[in-house]
Structure formats: structure tokens, C-alpha cells
Amino acid sequence: MDIRRFPGTRPIAWLFFAYLYVPILILIVLSFNANRTATIWTGFSLDWYRAVLSNNDILSAAENSLIVAGAATLASTLLATLGAVGMARRRFKGQSAVSAVLALPLVVPEIVTAVATLLFFILVGLKLSLVTVIIAHTVFCIPFAYLPIRARIEGLDPSLGEAAADLYANELVAFRRITLPLLWPGILSGAILAFIISLDDFVITYFVAGPGATTLPIYIFGSIRMGISPEVNAISALMLFISILFVSLSHILGRVTNR
Amino acid sequence: MDSPPQPGIHIRDMVKVFTDDQQGEVRALDNVSLHIRSNEFFTLLGPSGCGKTTLLRVIAGFEQPSQGRVLLDDLDVTDQAPYRRPVNTVFQSYALFPHMTVAENVRFGLEMQKVDPAAAERRVAEMLELVHLTGMERRKTGQLSGGQQQRVALARALAPAPKVLLLDEPLSALDFKLRKGMQIELKRLQQETGITFVFVTHDQEEALTMSDRVAVMKSGKVLQIGTPEEIYRHPVERFVADFIGETNFLPATLSTEGHPAVFTVGNAGGFTVRAEASQLDQRQGSQVTLAVRPERTFLDPAGHGEGLSGRVETVVYFGTDTLYHVRVDGLEAPLTARIQNRDNHAPDIDEGAEVRITFPDDAVQVLKD
Numbered sequence: 001m002d003i004r005r006f007p008g009t010r011p012i013a014w015l016f017f018a019y020l021y022v023p024i025l026i027l028i029v030l031s032f033n034a035n036r037t038a039t040i041w042t043g044f045s046l047d048w049y050r051a052v053l054s055n056n057d058i059l060s061a062a063e064n065s066l067i068v069a070g071a072a073t074l075a076s077t078l079l080a081t082l083g084a085v086g087m088a089r090r091r092f093k094g095q096s097a098v099s100a101v102l103a104l105p106l107v108v109p110e111i112v113t114a115v116a117t118l119l120f121f122i123l124v125g126l127k128l129s130l131v132t133v134i135i136a137h138t139v140f141c142i143p144f145a146y147l148p149i150r151a152r153i154e155g156l157d158p159s160l161g162e163a164a165a166d167l168y169a170n171e172l173v174a175f176r177r178i179t180l181p182l183l184w185p186g187i188l189s190g191a192i193l194a195f196i197i198s199l200d201d202f203v204i205t206y207f208v209a210g211p212g213a214t215t216l217p218i219y220i221f222g223s224i225r226m227g228i229s230p231e232v233n234a235i236s237a238l239m240l241f242i243s244i245l246f247v248s249l250s251h252i253l254g255r256v257t258n259r
Numbered sequence: 260m261d262s263p264p265q266p267g268i269h270i271r272d273m274v275k276v277f278t279d280d281q282q283g284e285v286r287a288l289d290n291v292s293l294h295i296r297s298n299e300f301f302t303l304l305g306p307s308g309c310g311k312t313t314l315l316r317v318i319a320g321f322e323q324p325s326q327g328r329v330l331l332d333d334l335d336v337t338d339q340a341p342y343r344r345p346v347n348t349v350f351q352s353y354a355l356f357p358h359m360t361v362a363e364n365v366r367f368g369l370e371m372q373k374v375d376p377a378a379a380e381r382r383v384a385e386m387l388e389l390v391h392l393t394g395m396e397r398r399k400t401g402q403l404s405g406g407q408q409q410r411v412a413l414a415r416a417l418a419p420a421p422k423v424l425l426l427d428e429p430l431s432a433l434d435f436k437l438r439k440g441m442q443i444e445l446k447r448l449q450q451e452t453g454i455t456f457v458f459v460t461h462d463q464e465e466a467l468t469m470s471d472r473v474a475v476m477k478s479g480k481v482l483q484i485g486t487p488e489e490i491y492r493h494p495v496e497r498f499v500a501d502f503i504g505e506t507n508f509l510p511a512t513l514s515t516e517g518h519p520a521v522f523t524v525g526n527a528g529g530f531t532v533r534a535e536a537s538q539l540d541q542r543q544g545s546q547v548t549l550a551v552r553p554e555r556t557f558l559d560p561a562g563h564g565e566g567l568s569g570r571v572e573t574v575v576y577f578g579t580d581t582l583y584h585v586r587v588d589g590l591e592a593p594l595t596a597r598i599q600n601r602d603n604h605a606p607d608i609d610e611g612a613e614v615r616i617t618f619p620d621d622a623v624q625v626l627k628d
């Protein structure tokens with residue numbers, strides 16, 4: 001029997017979506033509120049966006065966030081690509097164990113990772129700064145970047161690489177001319193996913209950020225302790241916008257190249 | 260084995276062992292030695308899992324043998340990387356590069372060999388003409404039919420003018436009609452280009468009609484190598500006789516040694532045939548198996564004279580000829596006789612008829628089982 005025919009499926013689905021999206025909708029609406037008290041609507045205004053874009057603390061936090069996300073995305077995607085290619089290249093003993101370990105960070109509670117990372121930095125004597133944030137982000141972004149790339153590799157015909165070798169392409173050329181172009185969509189989705197995850201991270205960043213390494217989520221958390229301000233609504237709405245933009249981009253890329 | 264060097268491919272004492280998690284060790288190639296001559300259409304024939312693909316992959320260099328050598332025109336290439344061997348492959352899955360056009364696919368090998376672009380362009384056009392794909396240059400490979408993809412794969416592998424072309428069941432994905440057409444085209448291409456073709460198939464008819472020589476394989480071993488006619492007329496083992504065409508197997512007793520030896524066919528009231536059994540070391544009175552093709556098995560409806568007596572079980576009309584399944588006392592399986600129809604009429608033998616079965620001396624092959 002088709003599950004869609006069960007009575008009450010439709011209202012439950014609506015309830016589910018409302019639960020997910022109404023709070024976000026409220027946040028977006030209130031970010032355009034003219035009133036300083038965030039919860040009372042008095043009219044439409046772009047004041048808070050203007051305030052956000054002229055607040056130096058916010059701008060420097062945004063800059064930090066972009067630097068961290070950019071660097072972590074680059075590093076984690078590179079490592080994830082190498083890892084995925086290596087894993088696909090040949091079967092070896094304990095391969096499934098390695099696969100499991102690679103995906104493990106996805107299920108380890110973030111707070112545990114955060115404490116462990118901090119402990120590690122202290123043990124090796126690394127001073128907390130923007131660099132430690134980048135290192136930590138790189139690490140937890142790897143599985144997110146790895147999964148789409150791995151999925152893409154698994155969909156590839158393994159004889160393509162052999163065909164390239166058969167036609168006189170050495171390993172490096174075969175990788176550049178055949179493997180890389182075919183993996184590209186997977187690499188891009190992996191990178192976009194890593195970027196969003198990094199941009200959004202709070203817990204780990206909070207633990208390993210040094211002075212002057214405030215990122216947007218940390219800034220928002222700090223300012224919210226003084227009450228929800230319309231400015232915070234505006235930043236959050238902007239971050240949401242960026243995330244949606246990237247997810248759509250990844251989706252469209254997947255469509256175009258998967259024809 | 261140190262024969263004077265001859266051009267072509269030499270496979271010497273080849274062993275390939277795979278270690279598999281479930282099955283343990285698999286001997287995919289078990290001491291294979293063979294010589295494929297230059298410019299010949301050589302076919303590897305055998306049932307699934309007998310090691311045909313593995314042998315091809317060893318020649319191409321995708322698989323490193325556990326033991327043995329591969330020589331290409333006297334040059335030992337066993338340790339050479341695939342991209343250094345003057346050998347090209349038509350893959351069973353075609354393995355066309357999906358992000359490239361038809362022309363780019365065909366040009367790839369030429370580019371890798373650093374052929375001058377203008378010359379490469381001409382060569383691509385020439386190859387596409389050869390496989391009747393002119394005008395398809397700019398298509399993406401995903402937009403082609405199975406037969407067209409197959410021809411792109413062929414053009415791509417032929418473009419760099421390799422010494423040897425390896426083809427792994429290239430026709431298996433095509434429908435009957437296309438397959439027949441491609442068989443003729445492949446044969447023509449091989450004759451026109453003079454390239455050595457090593458062709459893998461498990462279709463015995465395909466092997467017989469296309470090849471200069473055939474190697475029949477079973478469980479990693481080569482059982483027999485010969486021209487299609489040699490293999491069909493003189494199979495050395497029961498497996499070969501059974502795998503290639505239809506065959507009747509009959510028990511017989513050696514009654515007089517010699518060249519040819521005399522055998523008594525059947526258990527009771529049999530008749531005698533003379534056949535060469537030089538490959539066997541047999542004594543008088545020993546049991547052997549005789550193989551006789553259905554088209555050389557004769558039925559005598561008169562029901563007397565020499566021969567095995569039997570009763571016709573089924574009659575199957577095939578247009579060009581008629582098949583008779585005849586039950587013979589003391590034999591497990593019925594014998595098959597294939598009799599050519601005259602003017603498309605079936606001979607006048609009905610189901611249930613009592614017949615005598617005979618065959619000429621030269622139709623008999625003595626098998627070592």
C-alpha cells in the first residue's frame with residue numbers, strides 16, 4: 001500500500017515543515033523590523049542590514065569566518081580527494097575499517113571532538129589563533145568533503161583508467177585528463193559542503209579560537225547574551241542566504257554534469 | 260622451451276593466482292604457453308571463468324602474472340607498464356571517455372603519442388570512415404547506440420596503429436543482427452589493417468566463423484589450439500568436442516591395435532570402425548570414447564545390416580536439415596543425427612521407426628576424455 005494514502009499523512013507533513021521552517025521565517029521577517037525590540041513589529045526597514053555592514057566587529061568576524069572556511073575547504077577537499085582516489089585505486093586489507101574511521105567524525109559528538117582537539121593543541125604546545133581554528137576545521141570537514149567524492153568515484157567505470165593507460169597515458173596524465181574531469185562534480189559538491197559546515201561551526205571553534213580569532217557564529221553567540229537584537233537577526237539571515245546559495249549551486253552543478 | 264624467436268606474441272608458462280576473500284586461491288591461468296602469430300585472427304574460446312579475460316589483461320599489462328613471461332616480437336614486456344606496450348584494447352564495457360566527444364576519444368591515443376595535430380586530425384577522420392562513423396565526430400559518447408559505441412571503441416583502439424589489438428567479447432552486448440554485421444566488419448578490418456587480433460568469446464560459432472586459429476580454454480588451461488576446422492574435426496578431448504558444436508559420445512572397445520586401430524562400437528551386437536588413436540596409449544580390450552558429429556551419423560531405415568539398432572524418439576525439422584534423436588539400447592543419452600533435407604523435404608523416417616545407425620571411419624574421433 002502506498003504510504004501517501006494513509007489518512008493524516010498530509011497534515012503531519014505540513015506540521016513537520018512548519019516546525020522546521022516557521023522559526024527561520026520569523027527570524028527573516030524580524031530582520032526587516034523597524035523596531036529595536038526584536039519581537040514587536042512596527043514596520044519595514046533595512047536599517048539593521050545597514051548597521052551590520054558598517055559594524056567593524058561584525059565585518060572582521062565575517063572576514064575571519066571566510067578565511068577559515070576558505071582555507072579549511074581547500075585543505076580538506078584536497079586531502080579528501082587524495083584519500084578517495086587512494087581508496088578506490090586498489091583493495092587492501094582492512095579497507096572497510098579505514099572507511100569506517102574516515103566517516104567516524106560524523107557520529108562522534110562534537111563536544112568530544114572539541115575537547116580532544118583543544119587538548120591536542122595544548123599538548124603539542126600550539127598557541128590558539130586563527131591557524132588552530134583552520135586546522136581544526138580542516139579535520140572535521142574532511143569526511144564531509146570525502147563522501148560525495150567517494151560516491152562519484154564508485155560510480156565511475158574502473159576500466160576508464162585502464163583505457164587511458166592502454167592508450168599510452170602515464171598515471172599522471174591519466175589522472176589529469178580522465179579521472180579529475182570526471183570527479184570534478186563530486187569534488188565541487190564536497191568542497192561546498194565543507195565550506196558550509198565550516199562557516200556554520202560553533203562548538204569546536206569556540207574551544208580552539210585564540211584571541212582575535214572570532215568568527216561569525218562566535219560573535220553571534222557573544223552578542224545574543226545581551227539579548228536578541230535585530231542586528232543578530234540580520235546577520236543570521238545573511239548567513240542563511242549564503243548557505244542556500246551554496247547548496248543550490250552544488251545541486252545545479254550536480255544536475256548539469258550528471259546528464 | 261627455447262624455440263628460435265618468431266614474431267608475434269609468446270606466452271610462456273603463464274600462471275596467475277588470485278587470492279580472494281571468499282574463495283581463497285583461484286588459479287585463473289594454470290601454466291599457459293602459446294604462440295600467437297603476427298597478423299592472425301586468434302580467438303580465445305571457453306566457458307565463463309576459464310581465464311580468457313585474465314590472459315588478455317596479462318598481455319595488455321593490467322595484470323601482473325604470478326609466473327611466466329609475455330614476449331612481444333621477441334621483446335620481453337612482462338614488466339612493462341601498460342602505457343608502454345604497443346597493444347590496444349577494445350574493452351567489453353567499451354570504456355569510452357564520457358566527457359569527450361567521439362573525435363576526442365579517437366584522438367586520445369594519438370595525442371598521448373605526440374602525433375602532430377594535423378596528422379592526428381587526418382588519422383581520426385580515416386578511422387571514423389573505416390568504422391562508418393563519419394559525421395558523428397562531435398557527438399558525446401553517451402548519445403550513441405550500443406553498436407555505434409562499439410565502433411568508436413574500435414576506432415579509438417585502432418587509431419594508434421598498434422601491433423596487437425585485444426578484444427574482450429566486444430560483440431556480446433549487441434543484438435543478433437548487429438552482431439552478425441559486426442563479425443563481418445571485424446574480420447574485414449583485421450584483414451585490411453594486418454594487425455594481430457586476439458579475440459575473446461564464449462560463443463563457439465563466433466569463434467569458428469571469424470578466426471584463423473582458436474585456443475579452447477578450460478579452468479585456466481589451454482586444451483587445444485588449431486584452425487577452426489582442426490578443432491571441429493579433430494577435438495582431442497571430450498570437453499572440446501562437447502563445447503564446440505554438437506557431438507555424439509559412444510563407448511567402444513579397442514579390438515585390434517594398429518594404425519588405424521579397430522574399435523568395436525556399442526556393447527552388444529556392435530559394428531567395427533577403424534580410427535587413428537595415436538595420441539592414446541591403449542591396449543587391446545581397453546574402453547575408449549568415440550566422438551561423432553551428428554551430420555556424419557547416418558540412419559538406415561531398412562533396419563538390417565551392420566550398425567547399432569535404435570528407435571527414433573523425436574524428429575525436429577530445421578528447414579535446411581532435420582534432426583533425429585535416436586534411443587539406443589545400453590546408451591544413456593540418445594544419439595543425434597542431422598540429415599540434410601532434399602528440396603526442403605524431410606527424409607522419410609518417422610518417430611518410432613526402428614533404424615540402424617552407422618558412421619564412416621573418418622567421422623570417428625577417439626577421445627582421451
Ligand SMILES: Nc1ncnc2c1ncn2[C@@H]1O[C@H](COP(=O)(O)OP(=O)(O)OP(=O)(O)O)[C@@H](O)[C@H]1O
Pocket residue numbers: 277278279285286287305306307308309310311312313314461
Ligand atoms: N581480480 C580478481 N580477483 C579474484 N579473482 C579473480 C579476479 N579476476 C578474475 N578472477 C577469477 O579468475 C578466474 C578467471 O576469470 P576471467 O575473468 O579471466 O574469466 P573469463 O574466462 O574472462 O570469464 P567470462 O567469460 O565470464 O568473462 C575466475 O574464477 C575469476 O573468478
Ligand SMILES: [Mg+2]
Pocket residue numbers: 311312313
Ligand atoms: Mg571475461
